[in-house]
Amino acid sequence: MIFGFTTGGAVASESDPTRIVGPNACAECHKQETEAWKGSHHFKTYREMPRNTKANQIAERMGVRRIRTESLCATCHYTVQQKDSQKKPIAGISCESCHSAGKDWVKVHSEFSGKTILFESKAEAAARWKLSESKGMIRPRSFYLLAKNCYGCHVVPEEDLVNKGGHPAGSAFELVSWSQGEVRHNTWHSKGRDNVPASAARKRMLYLVGLGVELETALRAVGKASARKLYAFEMARRADEARRELAAAAKAAPNVPEITKMVEFGHSAGLKLNNDGSLTAAADGVSKQLILITEKYDGSTMAGLDSLIPGPEKYKGTARKPDK
Structure with a gap:
């Protein structure tokens, strides 16, 4: 799931095959x-x-004949590539599902400024990363963009898929516990010797940004809901839970005033149908605070959040140990 970003947040769209x-x-x-x-x-x-x-x-209820090829399913569950005017599912959720479609940046990312990794200078590496990002690569440090991709599917973006198809409204998703479990693949900087867990500072950022994106996503979903049915109820519940957890985070990290502002935006619009304008404005406000947080902080001054962050016993699956 890749997103087109504007100053008002993000709108989900299919990865360009x-x-x-x-x-x-x-x-x-x-x-x-x-x-x-x-x-x-x-x-x-x-x-x-x-x-x-x-x-x-679910597919039968939605009139879907082939799960792998129809966008209602494929957008979140597959990686789809187009060759010779034909779209073909080539993998499940894969690298480009999280880091964005790679055609424009993959060579820049991998060529070490035309040298080998041993001879590329720090300045050249920094320029290479900056160019990769300008061409669309979403790097691990891009907390907000990564979280938007995760929540874009783990909070279901399609109302009928829930109300008509019977699809769950979303996962019991939390960014630290899911990113540090079976999907963890932080082996590059250890040269494959260890699958390094996130640092304390990074986990704080993942936790906080994840909560904010949960709130933003749920607010937008309530605003778009058209029926007083399960989808609307579930999205309102998610928004309310995110508001409460962010309020606890604001108390735990009073030196980050943007958290309190996110909570205020979260309460600025009623969680009800036919309120799209106010809910979208509230979500946009949350989005702007999240961007400020990623620009101003690195997690090192947020130790107060540590007691709120899920520990290893809550991780979703077990991280792989690299081959020795």
Whole structure:
């Protein structure tokens, strides 16, 4: 799920299949990371989802004949590539699902300024990363963009899929516990020796930005809901829970006033139908505070959040240990 960003936040849209290069292009250099991916549900959905009874029941209710090829399912559950005017699912949720379609940036990202990794200077590396980002790459430090991608699917963006199809309204998703479990693939800087967990500072940023994006996403979803049915109820519940958790975070980290402002925006619009304008404005306000947080802070001054952040016992699955 890739997003088109404006000053008002983000709107979900399909990854452009013409710009997908596929996971093999990443696997050439990122072998340990690829092996971690192969042990995850993100990878396994490619084969398992079309055989899943519940998935097929949902597809039948929605009039979907082929789960892998119709965008209602493929947008979140597959990586789709276009070749010779034909779109083809080539993997489950893969590298470009999180880091964006790679056609414009993958060579810049991987060529070490035309040198080898040993001879590229720090200045050249910094320029290479900046150019990669300008061409659309979403790097691990881009907390807000990464979180938007995650929540774009883990909070279901389609009302009818829930109310008509019977699809769950979303996962019990939390960014630290899900990013540090089976999907963790932080092996590059250790040269494959260890799958390094996130630092305390990074976990604080993941936790805080994740909560903010949860609130933003739920507010937008309530605003777009058209029926007093399960989807609207679930999205309102998610928004309310995010507001309460952010209020606790604001008390725990009073030196980050942007958290309090997010809570204020979250309460500025009623969680009800036919209130799209106010809810969208509230979500835009949350979005702007999140961007400020990612620009001003690195997590090092947010130790007060530590007692709120899920520990390893809450991680979703087990992180892969690299081959020695």
